[in-house]
Amino acid sequence: MIAGLDIGNATTEVVLVSSDGGVVAADRAPTRGAKGSPSSITAAAALVARTASRARVDVEAVHVAALRPVRTSTVRVPAPTVHTGPLRVLRRGATTASGEGFGCGTPWPVLRDAQLGDGPQVIVVPASVGFREAAARINRLVSAGLAVIGVCVESDEAVLIGSRLRQSLPVVDGVPAASAAAARLLAMEVRPPGRALQKVTDAFAMAASLGLGADSSGYLAAVAASLDGASNAVVAYGLPPVAASQDHRPWVDAGDGPVDLTDAQATNGGPYTLDLGTGPVAVGDLAAVDVAAVLRELRRGSPDAELVLATLAGEQDLVDPVACLEKLLDRPARLVTSETSAARAGALTTPGADGALVIDLGGGTVDVIGVTGAATVAGAGDLLTAVVAAALKVPKALAEYAKRGPAMRVEGPDVATTEDGTRIFLDRPAGGDTVGRLCATGPLGLVPLPTVWSPAEWRGVRRRAKAAVLGVAVHRALSALPSSERERPVLLVGGPAADEEILATLAEVLPPGTPIGRGAVAAGRVAAGAVLARDGGASGSLGHRFAVAYGLATS
Numbered sequence: 001m002i003a004g005l006d007i008g009n010a011t012t013e014v015v016l017v018s019s020d021g022g023v024v025a026a027d028r029a030p031t032r033g034a035k036g037s038p039s040s041i042t043a044a045a046a047l048v049a050r051t052a053s054r055a056r057v058d059v060e061a062v063h064v065a066a067l068r069p070v071r072t073s074t075v076r077v078p079a080p081t082v083h084t085g086p087l088r089v090l091r092r093g094a095t096t097a098s099g100e101g102f103g104c105g106t107p108w109p110v111l112r113d114a115q116l117g118d119g120p121q122v123i124v125v126p127a128s129v130g131f132r133e134a135a136a137r138i139n140r141l142v143s144a145g146l147a148v149i150g151v152c153v154e155s156d157e158a159v160l161i162g163s164r165l166r167q168s169l170p171v172v173d174g175v176p177a178a179s180a181a182a183a184r185l186l187a188m189e190v191r192p193p194g195r196a197l198q199k200v201t202d203a204f205a206m207a208a209s210l211g212l213g214a215d216s217s218g219y220l221a222a223v224a225a226s227l228d229g230a231s232n233a234v235v236a237y238g239l240p241p242v243a244a245s246q247d248h249r250p251w252v253d254a255g256d257g258p259v260d261l262t263d264a265q266a267t268n269g270g271p272y273t274l275d276l277g278t279g280p281v282a283v284g285d286l287a288a289v290d291v292a293a294v295l296r297e298l299r300r301g302s303p304d305a306e307l308v309l310a311t312l313a314g315e316q317d318l319v320d321p322v323a324c325l326e327k328l329l330d331r332p333a334r335l336v337t338s339e340t341s342a343a344r345a346g347a348l349t350t351p352g353a354d355g356a357l358v359i360d361l362g363g364g365t366v367d368v369i370g371v372t373g374a375a376t377v378a379g380a381g382d383l384l385t386a387v388v389a390a391a392l393k394v395p396k397a398l399a400e401y402a403k404r405g406p407a408m409r410v411e412g413p414d415v416a417t418t419e420d421g422t423r424i425f426l427d428r429p430a431g432g433d434t435v436g437r438l439c440a441t442g443p444l445g446l447v448p449l450p451t452v453w454s455p456a457e458w459r460g461v462r463r464r465a466k467a468a469v470l471g472v473a474v475h476r477a478l479s480a481l482p483s484s485e486r487e488r489p490v491l492l493v494g495g496p497a498a499d500e501e502i503l504a505t506l507a508e509v510l511p512p513g514t515p516i517g518r519g520a521v522a523a524g525r526v527a528a529g530a531v532l533a534r535d536g537g538a539s540g541s542l543g544h545r546f547a548v549a550y551g552l553a554t555s
Contacts, residue, residue: 004553184238
């Protein structure tokens with residue numbers, strides 16, 4: 001009995017085959033630790049032993065390929081300094097602002113006991129003053145005749161203060177009190193959630209309110225651009241200009257000189273030299289996705305670039321697991337072929353797949369394997385999970401379910417709205433924590449997602465994320481192959497091939513009219529009574545998974 005062992009970036013798969021190529025058992029488990037690490041190889045050996053034990057067979061040898069690790073990480077790249085002259089945006093898009101309106105006035109520290117000032121005033125509340133005291137002092141100032149047009153609060157207490165004021169005022173929290181108090185004037189505006197700012201983005205209205213001349217038009221335009229998508233803001237006039245940022249900006253060099261990491265997709269392929277701020281390192285390939293760009297159409301991205309990065313080890317860093325496996329299993333192990341060759345061999349056991357272009361979608365890499373060549377690029381299932389997690393600001397475990405397919409908004413215990421606007425009745429009453437929430441489908445039912453997006457908005461974000469990760473990866477790999485390979489039907493294998501939207505995603509980067517389908521690995525070769533994973537396959541095959549493992553086992 002031969003065991004084909006595929007130690008992937010996210011999942012490890014094993015297939016046990018008899019001498020005639022028949023599948024006796026197949027199973028998979030999450031990869032422990034980084035691919036190629038001692039812990040990943042140890043866990044893989046345990047999976048082989050466990051699968052053989054369940055199938056009650058003896059493994060004679062293990063076939064494996066050299067391992068090429070992929071590392072997925074997130075790095076925040078500070079936005080380049082935007083010169084706004086005497087203006088400075090102190091706060092934009094506070095999620096707990098209170099009230100509504102626009103005003104421009106002189107900052108008035110809430111603890112000031114001096115004689116009342118002339119003209120409009122903006123009350124500044126530092127974090128050291130609690131909401132009860134702040135509200136009481138503001139009410140007394142208004143009663144005494146101070147012309148209060150708004151309140152800037154340092155702590156997260158805008159709603160608590162606003163609800164205690166006798167006069168309705170715009171209140172914005174998260175405003176640095178020291179900067180606000182030092183300004184000559186403060187312009188602030190609060191609009192209802194989801195509504196666009198009207199005054200602080202209007203150059204003429206701001207110039208009139210702040211007494212600025214025509215020479216400030218460029219600064220006003222820069223301020224307006226930075227507030228796109230916000231429904232509240234506080235802008236200070238008269239503070240010292242912000243010095244240019246000295247933060248390190250990560251860069252990558254593909255041999256033509258360093259470029260900003262945010263422009264990584266403009267490079268022409270690896271190997272690369274990458275510097276994230278800890279010194280240059282060599283990598284075989286990389287993929288970088290800017291989460292803010294994925295969210296840009298919703299106008300909800302950060303002004304900084306939040307890059308989710310996948311880096312593929314170079315050929316010189318391949319890991320040979322043979323010695324470790326032999327020691328752990330007390331069985332011969334050997335390198336038999338590359339992962340790409342094994343993936344193609346396993347995938348082409350799908351009926352009717354002869355001559356197809358095989359695309360193996362893995363956890364860390366996308367392999368595009370043709371008849372005459374193959375290309376491997378970084379960026380696959382793990383990168384997509386990380387992008388979704390960053391976009392939703394949720395743990396990766398929840399992002400795994402959120403990324404897979406359509407979501408719905410639960411409107412009531414029995415009713416939900418789907419992504420196309422259809423209202424449906426639920427099979428069973430929804431949990432109280434899901435009502436009024438956007439929900440994905442998890443293993444035990446609906447799982448609420450912590451976002452205010454509508455189902456249609458989330459569908460757009462999710463599909464843009466898939467295009468930015470999987471679509472770009474396939475396009476990059478295809479570009480490295482001869483043009484003749486791109487005209488073939490496409491067969492998908494690997495875990496992400498199960499994604500409900502993957503066929504539509506890849507259709508956008510493949511030549512128009514290209515037939516696309518999922519693999520049926522080892523079709524007709526799965527022995528009766530074979531011990532398989534719970535979702536091990538369909539129609540007498542191993543399904544779209546296990547292509548590499550089966551290809552290794554039969555090599």
